[in-house]
Amino acid sequence: MTRALRAMPTLVRIGLTEALAYRAEMLVWLLTTTMPLVMLGLWTSVADEAPFRAWATRDFVAYYLVALIVRNLTSNWVAWQMSEEIRTGAVAGRLLRPVHPFAGYLGTHLGAVPLRAVAVAPVMLVVLWSSARAVLVTDPAHLGLVALALVGAWALTFAVFLCLGALAFFLDKSLGIVDVYFGVFAIMSGYLIPLPLLPAWLRATAAWLPFRAMLGDPVAIAIGRVPDAGQAARLVAQQWAWATALLLVAAWMWRRGVRRYEAFGG
Amino acid sequence: MIEVAGLKKHFRVHRRPPGLAAAVRSLWHRQYDTVKAVDDISFTIARGERVGFLGPNGAGKTTTMKVLSGLLHPSAGEVTVAGHRPAARSPAFLEQITLVMGQKQQLMWDLPPSETYALNRAVFGVEPAAARQTLAELTELLGLAGLTDKPTRQLSLGERMKCELAAALLHRPTTLFLDEPTIGLDVAMQVTIRDFIRDYNQRHDATVLLTSHYMDDVVALCPRVIVIDGGRLIHDGDLRALVKTMIPDKLVSFTGAVAPEEVARLGEVIKAEGGRTTVRVPEARLREVVGHLLDRAGADLAVEDPPLEDVMRKLFKDKRAGP
Numbered sequence: 001m002t003r004a005l006r007a008m009p010t011l012v013r014i015g016l017t018e019a020l021a022y023r024a025e026m027l028v029w030l031l032t033t034t035m036p037l038v039m040l041g042l043w044t045s046v047a048d049e050a051p052f053r054a055w056a057t058r059d060f061v062a063y064y065l066v067a068l069i070v071r072n073l074t075s076n077w078v079a080w081q082m083s084e085e086i087r088t089g090a091v092a093g094r095l096l097r098p099v100h101p102f103a104g105y106l107g108t109h110l111g112a113v114p115l116r117a118v119a120v121a122p123v124m125l126v127v128l129w130s131s132a133r134a135v136l137v138t139d140p141a142h143l144g145l146v147a148l149a150l151v152g153a154w155a156l157t158f159a160v161f162l163c164l165g166a167l168a169f170f171l172d173k174s175l176g177i178v179d180v181y182f183g184v185f186a187i188m189s190g191y192l193i194p195l196p197l198l199p200a201w202l203r204a205t206a207a208w209l210p211f212r213a214m215l216g217d218p219v220a221i222a223i224g225r226v227p228d229a230g231q232a233a234r235l236v237a238q239q240w241a242w243a244t245a246l247l248l249v250a251a252w253m254w255r256r257g258v259r260r261y262e263a264f265g266g
Numbered sequence: 267m268i269e270v271a272g273l274k275k276h277f278r279v280h281r282r283p284p285g286l287a288a289a290v291r292s293l294w295h296r297q298y299d300t301v302k303a304v305d306d307i308s309f310t311i312a313r314g315e316r317v318g319f320l321g322p323n324g325a326g327k328t329t330t331m332k333v334l335s336g337l338l339h340p341s342a343g344e345v346t347v348a349g350h351r352p353a354a355r356s357p358a359f360l361e362q363i364t365l366v367m368g369q370k371q372q373l374m375w376d377l378p379p380s381e382t383y384a385l386n387r388a389v390f391g392v393e394p395a396a397a398r399q400t401l402a403e404l405t406e407l408l409g410l411a412g413l414t415d416k417p418t419r420q421l422s423l424g425e426r427m428k429c430e431l432a433a434a435l436l437h438r439p440t441t442l443f444l445d446e447p448t449i450g451l452d453v454a455m456q457v458t459i460r461d462f463i464r465d466y467n468q469r470h471d472a473t474v475l476l477t478s479h480y481m482d483d484v485v486a487l488c489p490r491v492i493v494i495d496g497g498r499l500i501h502d503g504d505l506r507a508l509v510k511t512m513i514p515d516k517l518v519s520f521t522g523a524v525a526p527e528e529v530a531r532l533g534e535v536i537k538a539e540g541g542r543t544t545v546r547v548p549e550a551r552l553r554e555v556v557g558h559l560l561d562r563a564g565a566d567l568a569v570e571d572p573p574l575e576d577v578m579r580k581l582f583k584d585k586r587a588g589p
Contacts (some may be wrong), residue, residue, distance in 0.1 A: 018376070
């Protein structure tokens with residue numbers, strides 16, 4: 001652990017260098033996360049006629065632009081990376097280093113965050129100069145919670161993708177599961193439709209799942225849809241609990257997977 | 267120090283006959299075969315030894331290497347490397363060893379090797395001054411100057427392997443598992459890598475276990491060879507003794523005008539081209555043949571052991587034919 005912490009600045013720096021080397025790929029990757037803009041077009045045309053369940057046009061603009069920012073800042077490709085490395089046996093290189101492989105993955109993907117921030121900076125400027133600005137929270141308590149929720153969403157998304165990546169130890173075509181995951185995520189996280197606009201039974205289901213904490217909750221806190229700071233803090237606490245739990249699950253899956261790899265070979 | 271006692275590594279492999287019906291049946295009734303990749307082998311390698319690990323494809327060499335480096339758990343048997351149980355992959359163990367696989371690289375493809383060195387320095391906790399000193403030494407020995415700041419993808423195969431070795435040795439391991447480190451390299455580069463391995467072994471008293479399909483690597487580097495076939499150990503000992511036991515002949519080559527019928531009397535003609543003739547001579551007749559040739563063909567005469575490839579071929583053939 002101490003060794004991993006000592007190595008982390010170097011791991012993050014190399015992650016950033018790698019992200020810069022793959023800047024074109026990252027730009028293409030970011031372009032695949034523009035679904036909120038499509039949904040924004042759809043919903044604003046609906047809301048232009050009249051507010052939809054108390055959501056006016058500027059609410060939709062704020063929701064989807066902030067969703068785009070959260071999604072781009074918190075996403076990563078660790079599941080694909082792990083799947084490739086496990087499938088080709090390249091994971092052996094990580095197993096022969098005296099730090100937990102998760103530390104290596106963490107460094108790589110933390111290193112990509114600054115580049116992601118630069119890529120979404122124009123969207124942030126649009127948010128600040130558009131009608132969306134009017135609904136953003138401004139009080140320090142909520143701003144602090146937004147920051148915590150963003151970091152939590154990053155950690156939770158990373159943990160989820162570590163779990164999905166570790167599936168490659170057990171399944172030949174584990175990335176198929178990732179496709180299924182995206183379908184569920186799109187609905188249950190608020191990526192496609194704001195959670196308050198979902199049918200009651202879907203909302204109730206989403207409340208028991210981690211997806212909303214990956215996107216919908218941080219967005220809701222940022223655009224003032226959770227005015228009670230105590231309630232917002234509870235959502236952030238739930239989010240961090242999910243992140244911790246899923247990180248433990250990922251570590252357990254990794255341990256099981258490596259045991260299987262050690263038994264059956266790469 | 268490497269100690270292996272009764273090592274077995276068996277894999278359970280799913281078997282499915284061809285065809286749709288078999289594919290459907292395998293959904294309910296999966297059939298498995300047990301593949302004995304390594305089957306009860308034992309050996310000990312002392313600190314500082316250079317040992318060739320030989321065998322045909324699928325003999326179990328890479329599996330054994332992976333067990334020794336902690337990547338695979340043994341199915342049975344005891345293994346200790348540098349005083350550690352490899353399967354635990356403790357940091358103290360990983361700091362002592364390195365595994366270089368000629369067909370798999372650890373260098374980051376789109377970044378210069380210097381970034382992989384920085385990564386390894388950080389994760390192995392090598393002090394910056396020590397890393398600089400080691401890198402300077404490796405740069406000199408391997409001729410890395412000008413290579414480590416180019417993206418890995420722009421390096422030639424040989425340059426990549428040199429950089430790969432430097433990455434693998436930055437933490438100064440005392441036990442080197444080298445699995446085909448010269449595969450695909452041209453002869454000059456093979457010689458460079460061989461010289462480097464010998465030098466590293468001597469400077470650091472490092473233990474080296476080497477697999478290679480290039481027998482020249484083994485002849486040049488390994489006084490001792492361990493040979494396995496079908497997962498079982500079939501020879502462990504001095505390389506020269508093995509050659510002598512398996513093929514107690516010498517190859518005598520010479521130039522000069524010697525009548526064909528006279529050459530045929532000297533021994534079996536192996537090669538005759540460009541005015542140079544090579545004959546295989548039983549060791550018992552060597553003195554007589556060499557004396558005769560010195561009188562007839564002059565001083566341009568060489569006596570060599572038969573190629574290790576021939577020795578291996580005979581060894582595997584004999585073992586498969588049974589006692």
